[in-house]
Amino acid sequence: MNFYDHQDTARRRTGLLVFLFSLAVLIITGLVSVLSIGIYYSVTGEPFDERTAIIYALFCFAGVILVVAVSSMIRLYELSSHGGHGVAESIGGKLISSNTTNAKHRQLLNVVEEMAIASGIPVPPVYLLADERGINAFAAGMSIDDAVIGVTQGALDNFTRDELQGVIAHEFSHVLNGDMRLNTRLIGVLFGITCIAHLGHLVLDNTHHARSSSRSSSDSGKAFAVIMLIAIVCLILGWVGTLFGSMIKAAISRQREFLADASAVQFTRNDHGIAGALKKIGGHSSGSGLNAKASNQMSHMMFGQSQLSGFTGFFATHPPLEERIRRIEPNWDGSFAHSQQKVSAFGNEQVSGFASSTGSAPQETAATSTEMSEIGKQLISQLPDELVDIAREPYSSRFIALMLIFDGSDIQRKMIKGHVPMVSQAALLPWLDYHLPLHLRLPLLELAIPALKALSDGQKNRLCEVLRELSKTDDHYSLSEWCVINLVEKHLIGPFGTTRQNKSLKQLKDSVHWLLRELAWVTHSEQDGAERAFNTALTSLGFAETTLQDANNNWRLNRAMLETLLQLRPPHRRKFVKACRLAIESDGKITVAEGELYRVIACFLEVPEPPLTVTI
Structure with a gap:
């Protein structure tokens, strides 16, 4: 498969669907506001005043937005406070010990270790759903540091190593592409829309009780009528919004599954692994279904559709198996019977923690020429x-x-x-x-x-x-x-993960300059080379060139500056890490010290980066 084309398509469609989701929220909020004003003037019979109507509409709009925002934040806090561990345990997952002697568990942990070390993220804890015979896996958590990987016993019992490797690569794609955070935020906003309906239902109940206990009058009757009609509007639009929001969320989830499938092929350079895993789901008696009731709420996090009943194509969180397989293997014959898997034949080239090389020029990344999982495997074997x-x-x-x-x-x-x-x-x-x-x-x-x-x-x-x-x-x-x-x-x-990420590079200019200066002096011992590396990094971030000051060499202060950069927005974190790499590569070689410093900076800022190629 052309995994790059499939990745680009999935990302474009995801962006469009996220825009439609946001637009749906605004439309629902606007409709509630406009219809509320219309009901008020229709029932009360008061003469229409454009200025007053606009003010009322804005107040109503702000009120609905406030309900959605507050309820969404509460829901997001609930989801994020449990972390990946809480999600895994909620569906019956049990942590696999890192020193397990069980052969199947060891193989699974080996694959996860290899993929994590090669992709530049912390090795995540691995959970087993021992009571689940369906073939499935998942990634959960709000951040890279919080991520966990889970698999079912059915997956362990049925997958070959290549298939297991493909599925783990698929789940790592969800981690690397931020799908866990995206899905969690969509769940939060969708809950906010649902709260509009709950608010309408609550108002209807209270209005009914208040009406039955109060004296009737013309004015009070009109007031109750207005309140009840507005509550009905909230109730109807809230549930309609939830319906369409769920459809869009499911469509986004389907696109992220396509993206993860394509990324898994890119990471492993073996399309037979993940294709074989999908075929085994189709040919398995239990498919990818799970028995745990809580799995319904996290079906979008799974490798396969975890709930196999009660959903239609519009609400399915995963594309049909047939479509996923054909995107990977266009010539697939449609059979779910097990096919012979290709076993990768890996060479004995030297790959280190920073992908050591005897050449003078660094490669783009080690992962561009060798499977990510194989980089980790060879590294551990040393x-x-x-x-x-x-x-x-x-x-x-x-x-x-x-x-x-x-x-x-x-x-x-x-x-x-x-x-x-x-x-x-x-x-x-x-x-x-x-x-x-x-x-x-x-x-x-x-x-x-x-x-x-x-x-x-x-x-x-x-x-x-x-x-x-x-x-x-x-x-x-x-x-x-x-x-x-x-x-x-x-x-x-x-505590590092709790810092608000709302600053730009320009707002943290002093810390950026400080760290790039120290990195430049680690990279070069001479003034000219260090200043060239320093200004190369600065200009890539949009800063003007400046004179390089002497190194401070106080690594405790460097830690403080790095902690300050935790306030950067995620895109700005990635730009800064890329600038660090440009400074390191400016002299055409990479030392172990440079590779280690780069690794720690990227890890600290939670930017996944494959190992650099070290010149030995």
């Missing part, structure tokens, strides 16, 4: 099995972060030994002297993140404190220490 096992076990995973800070000094060795229990010292402490290739440091740490997330809040905070104590032993806070500590704190300490 790590000793014993270290990988340590990283995947919740208790011992803390040692990975300590090991990456270790500088070989007796002071640090003694401190680390004091934080390693006696029963684990024989197995862990010898690894302090292991020479881990520099380009594998952060990938190993990222592999340990799911296990570290399983620690208690107290254990997480203590680990961060110990890392900071270790960094102070030589009175020099190095870039490598900064990268490890900030990556750990970003993943394990929660």
